[in-house]
Amino acid sequence: MLLTDSHCHFDFAAFGPDSGTERAEHWLRAQAVGVHRLVIPGIEAAQWPTLPKLCAAHNGLYYALGLHPWWLAKAESALEKTNSGLANAALDWPSELTAALERAKDDPRWVAVGEIGLDKHLPLALEQQEAAFITQLKLAIEYQKPVIIHSNGTHDRVLKWLRRYPVIGGVVHGFSGSRQQAETFWQLGLHIGVGGTITYSRANKTRQAIAALPIEALVLETDAPDMPLSGFQGQPNHPTQLPLVLSALAALRQTDEANLSLQLERNVERLFGW
Template structure:
């Protein structure tokens, strides 16, 4: 049991992997102090389910967007639908959006079309963005620079220290989860040690990116406490201090209140 208020800033709690035991997984998260989750969408067809899940469980906050890995599903009309959806639905952010240059077969030009359109929507709606940037951090930075009023988070950050500091200078946050728990992730673990805590958020990316201690298993929001513990050990700071500052960061970015 944690006495810290923790927020999982990136959980796909609406995913099918939680269909069988979502209530139990929610209770496990609550029991260790993970009292809030930010749940980003991945495609148009999932928005209604996401809304239902977030309305069912207290402390879940939806973000709506079009994820680059689901590019084959996206249509230009979904961007219009996103703007309309955000007008009448309560949303904490636009996302998950971004670029993925790792997965084969995802056209970069099409990805950039949907990504930049969502950056504009976020600016228009005065919402932060939740960005996926896999093997594409440099291009993500270039696109963000085109929207100076845009703020948000690059989730599961895996770029260089130089790129991290550029993003922080642009007013963005970086979130870290399961990958930092692997002892072989030297670059990532060093990054978590040297970056200012004022720019860091905590996440699980559940059900994906399981922690080293849960390798091969489904990830879940309750494991955020282990992410916190790992960061505290790497930085040689108390878990309470890490929890306090990262929670404050999350409140600040997403306009949350306790």
């Protein structure tokens, strides 16, 4: 069975330094269990020039470019200092992101705008987060790319902006919410990212939502090295765990793993235009 990890932070230090063989060895381990593609989401400006190079060095790696809400405060602070004359050179992140997307527009490894979104647990005001989210939704529309969305306690607000700025598709990463919310995302063309959350019995609401959705709405992910599966708490997550997510999903939906994997591959291919 061939599987695609639709959300893996494979450029993080947990997978080794940028130079050397360690990262390549991690990728070989993933391929050995059937993971033949993964998408690396962009989270901050420092990645925007490096992700294309990483993905060009390894077959099967693809990338997204975006500014994650967790890194937004840093970028906004730099921009404010620049505008007030308190710094000689700092990041104007909207311009830098636009330039990065323009450089990537002919690269087949660039598949999405993301990781973008909202997080109610951040100290940064939601209004500021929403302004950045809207900026990036507009860029996704301009470049006709799907989005990879981070939504933590903000599903209804994210849905509000998706209705106002309809993108061509995307995925709600690490979904944790109700069946109604999941169905509404799917109605707007957003797939639901299924990862380690469904391996926890306490995540009953999310498990019920995933079990009830059309299979066409789902894609697999690990969020490695984060979001460890049940039984692996305290250990770095890894794309080699993706078959365990598939097994958990097959058990939850009471279906055959082989047929399920084929449908999930069709879903992710449709989503990212492969």
